[in-house]
Amino acid sequence: MSKKTDIWMPLYVGDYLADTTHLSTAQHGAYLLLLMAAWRQGGRLPLQDSQLAAICRYSVRSWQRVKPVLLPFFRQEGDSLVQPRLLAEWERAEAIAEKNRQNGRKGGRPRKQPLAVDSLLARLAALPDQANPALNPDETPSPSQTHSPWGDSAPWTPLTRTA
Structure with a gap:
């Protein structure tokens, strides 16, 4: 049993309550204790009545008095x-834990490699100068650049800093 399935x-609260509306408070407690014990023991x-x-x-x-109410939730498989x-939930959780253990043995999920600064600068340099006015700050904007980038006909001028 993995540590993850042990803790x-x-x-599923809705499913639990739908199936247990007939239980008394003490019977709810007993049933939940049985479920938790089963979870810790591989489902x-x-x-043996003494152990239950x-x-x-x-x-x-x-x-012996509560047994007829609680045992219908269970079925006998072997001993x-x-x-x-x-x-089913325990087997699913255990399968996920095993998959995670195998991935951990392989070093876990591969990390994303950060882009190098040189690579980013090379990408910026490859852009046409007109498309990236920041590369040519001395250049005057062309007439197509003086209109709003949203397509309306009002002229658009870049913001300039005033002293």
Whole structure:
């Protein structure tokens, strides 16, 4: 089990509440404790009543009373109980964690290489002089440059600094 899947668990609140409206407050607590224990144990819970009671913080006798309400959320697979949605989410999270581990072994995501200043200057120099008046500040603007760049007919003059 990865550290990532050990420290968080997705909880789809709307789905949870839609499926558990019939539970009492104590039963909600017990069910959530079972879900969290299953998450930490790879999506699986033991079958033994004594262990399930301990997970829920119940005595075995109290567990026997709440068991018929909570066990329908789970299904038996081999020698363990699984909650199907939780198991699918755990497997998905574990697959993502494994992919991240493999990428980490390769050095992680490749970093973007910054453009060198020389490369940027070369790109600016390659632009036509007319398109980049900053390269020729002594040049007078052509008539096409004295009109608004937005296409209206009003003359446009560059801002000049006044003393």
